Amino acid sequence: MSSPVLSLRGVKRTYVTRSGDLPVLKGVDLDVMPGEIVGLIGPSGSGKSSLLHAAGLLEHPDGGTVSVDGQDCTRLSSRARTKVRLTTIGFVYQFHHLLPEFSALENVAMPAMIAGRGGAYARGRAETLLTGLGLGERLDHQPAQLSGGEQQRVAIARALTNEPRLLLADEPTGNLDPETAGVVFQQLYELARTTGVAALIATHNLELARYMDRVFAMKDGHLEKQRG
Helix, strand or coil: CCCCCEEEEEEEEEEEECCEEEEEEEEEEEEECCCCEEEEECCCCCCHHHHHHHHCCCCCCCEEEEEECCEECCCCCHHHHHHHHHHHEEEECCCCCCCCCCCHHHHHHHHHHHCCCCHHHHHHHHHHHHHHCCCCCCCCCCHHHCCHHHHHHHHHHHHCCCCCCEEEEECCCCCCCHHHHHHHHHHHHHHHHHHCCEEEEECCCHHHHCCCCEEEEEECCEEEEEEC
16 A cells, blocks of 8 residues: 655644734644545635645744655754755645746756756656646746736646645635636646646635545634545
């Protein structure tokens, strides 16, 4: 039996506010297996983003452990955590965060270039991903020349450039109209399936969540299984 790509055990996160401590994660346990797409639903402020930030090694939890691809990352140095993020984890956010002065191809190739994988590989990988997402004719276009849906597809391709084992997506279609959101999500879903990446996707769109293998709701700092 395969091991989980992402394993959370007892993950806690509390924020300090002017009105006192605000516990957001109160001991979360979750495993995401290779090739599995897990949905995370809940209203704004329920802790979905905090959970993704902990899973993606962007924030240190206040308690518990975060293991990625079998490695306990809880006590790694900042440099080691950055290396895991670069080589093992892909991120997609609600807003694409593309670099405006670079083309779609250059934006997608950049993570591979940063990882030292060589310009020829980076450009070839970027072209393959973008073509697979229907953007083969838009490789040289800058973000301002692309529609919102096209920009988000470029962001999805960028997240998968380094062939990550884990894909984390935070409301990846939340900034798109319903029709475009459906198209973009379907392409994200199919790409995750074909690459075999383990995916944890936060969304408030219950229509999209029904496509996922399992769905959990964030409620009072804990995960409640909804389906799967």
